[in-house]
Amino acid sequence: MSAESSFAVSEARQQLAAIIDRVRAEHAPVYLARRGRRVAAVIDADDLDEILQLAEDMTDIRAAEAARNEMRTTGATPIPWEQVKADLGLG
Numbered sequence: 001m002s003a004e005s006s007f008a009v010s011e012a013r014q015q016l017a018a019i020i021d022r023v024r025a026e027h028a029p030v031y032l033a034r035r036g037r038r039v040a041a042v043i044d045a046d047d048l049d050e051i052l053q054l055a056e057d058m059t060d061i062r063a064a065e066a067a068r069n070e071m072r073t074t075g076a077t078p079i080p081w082e083q084v085k086a087d088l089g090l091g
Helices: 009-014 016-026 045-074 079-086
Strands: 003-010 030-034 037-042
Touching: 003 009, 009 016, 009 030, 009 079, 016 030, 016 037
Parallel strands: 003 030
Antiparallel strands: 030 037
């Protein structure tokens, strides 16, 4: 098996169950192609969930870094958590 598996969409229709078993067992996507061009991928659902969580985490990390950069640029200071809770009526 190659590091990157690819099937024509028409071929994948006939082998869908085997493709699903393969991605579940090998945790590697299988790409689907039309006219020789990749158009979709079959990936294990748990692997996709993990990828989406990692992407969300990376978005949060980048947002936090942007906020820190803005604070450095503007000279702003962070608001203490206790003050935030009080302002929101949470504590």
